Amino acid sequence: MLLAPSANRVYAGESTELAAAELTISAPFVAQVNPAQVAGVEYLSFESDELADEQLAVLARQSAALALFQREGELLRPVALPDCLNLSDDLVTIPKYPGKTNEQFTRLLLNVTVASIDTNLNPKAAQGPLAILDPLTGRGTTLMVAWMLGHHGYGVEGDAKSVEQMSAYLKTWLRRKRIKHTADMTPVRREGKSIGRRFDAKLVSEKLEMTVFTGDTRQSQYLYGKKKFDAIVTDAPYGIVHGAHQSSDVRGVAGKRDRSPAGLLGEALPIWASQLKAGGALGVSWNTYGLPREELAAMMVSNGLTPCEGPEWLRFGHRVDSSIHRDLMVAVKQEEKQ
Numbered sequence: 001m002l003l004a005p006s007a008n009r010v011y012a013g014e015s016t017e018l019a020a021a022e023l024t025i026s027a028p029f030v031a032q033v034n035p036a037q038v039a040g041v042e043y044l045s046f047e048s049d050e051l052a053d054e055q056l057a058v059l060a061r062q063s064a065a066l067a068l069f070q071r072e073g074e075l076l077r078p079v080a081l082p083d084c085l086n087l088s089d090d091l092v093t094i095p096k097y098p099g100k101t102n103e104q105f106t107r108l109l110l111n112v113t114v115a116s117i118d119t120n121l122n123p124k125a126a127q128g129p130l131a132i133l134d135p136l137t138g139r140g141t142t143l144m145v146a147w148m149l150g151h152h153g154y155g156v157e158g159d160a161k162s163v164e165q166m167s168a169y170l171k172t173w174l175r176r177k178r179i180k181h182t183a184d185m186t187p188v189r190r191e192g193k194s195i196g197r198r199f200d201a202k203l204v205s206e207k208l209e210m211t212v213f214t215g216d217t218r219q220s221q222y223l224y225g226k227k228k229f230d231a232i233v234t235d236a237p238y239g240i241v242h243g244a245h246q247s248s249d250v251r252g253v254a255g256k257r258d259r260s261p262a263g264l265l266g267e268a269l270p271i272w273a274s275q276l277k278a279g280g281a282l283g284v285s286w287n288t289y290g291l292p293r294e295e296l297a298a299m300m301v302s303n304g305l306t307p308c309e310g311p312e313w314l315r316f317g318h319r320v321d322s323s324i325h326r327d328l329m330v331a332v333k334q335e336e337k338q
């Protein structure tokens with residue numbers, strides 16, 4: 001597999017390592033995944049039997065896949081990858097704003113999370129489309145990647161402006177591409193009081209939906225009511241400052257001194273866990289400066305979620321900049337709490 005050159009811009013030289021871990025987890029039908037040099041160019045090599053169409057589709061969905069070849073002695077024979085995207089990827093590459101989660105990394109996080117859903121407990125998940133929640137939506141990179149890969153996207157975001165900007169962008173993009181859709185921002189009222197706004201959009205022919213509520217992520221269950229999700233995929237605030245505001249990017253811990261991502265995750269995880277279907281998977285990326293892996297794993301366990309384990313899960317840590325070392329963790333809800 002030849003990797004997209006853009007992957008290296010995201011992971012500063014570690015892209016092959018991350019792509020290898022993603023492939024190992026999300027494509028159990030391949031073996032011996034290793035970096036390989038051919039004529040000075042780096043590839044990811046692996047072994048497999050003859051690939052069925054669904055397996056080729058899994059390879060095409062890899063976040064960094066550019067092209068596939070079959071090795072024949074010294075030669076590489078091209079293998080066509082199917083077009084697996086519902087919508088063209090400029091949907092997620094055009095927006096550029098401070099605090100955006102890189103779209104390629106978002107796709108990787110979504111892929112490894114979805115691959116971890118326990119389909120014995122949630123058999124419907126094998127057929128898709130899945131209901132994916134990003135309870136820290138920002139301007140919706142996860143929800144747009146979910147749409148591209150054929151899933152429904154749901155979100156909650158504390159910054160109402162971000163939701164409006166996402167709504168404006170998505171409407172313009174869909175209109176410009178002449179894709180039949182509906183999209184609206186409407187007020188949300190509970191018990192006679194206005195508590196925020198919601199964005200709802202639908203793709204008419206793909207029958208995919210998207211909803212984002214403005215509000216605190218700890219209100220997510222209150223906002224969504226009984227609705228349960230197949231997977232939660234989210235990039236936690238990094239505990240750093242974006243732009244000119246001299247405060248953390250953790251929102252709404254009103255009256256509390258703890259504005260750390262760890263504090264927010266500690267309060268949000270019980271809510272998020274309750275919104276997962278049995279067998280559902282929660283994938284989170286976070287800044288390990290300030291929250292060690294073991295602590296996050298312990299938080300997952302105390303909320304009834306079992307972190308995925310094995311050497312491949314320890315290969316995702318990478319530097320984003322001098323104040324952010326990002327890692328990811330996926331944990332699975334084994335059963336519904338009684």
Ligand SMILES: C[S@@+](CC[C@H](N)C(=O)[O-])C[C@H]1O[C@@H](n2cnc3c(N)ncnc32)[C@H](O)[C@@H]1O
Pocket residue numbers: 099100101102135136137138139140141142156157158159162215216217218235236237238249250251252253264
């Ligand atoms: C790392 S950013 C996610 C960016 C998003 N993936 C994107 O690409 O646009 C984290 C987001 O969490 C939001 N946030 C932080 N604390 C929150 C809270 N308590 N409730 C809801 N949203 C919150 C921030 O406003 C920010 O948009």
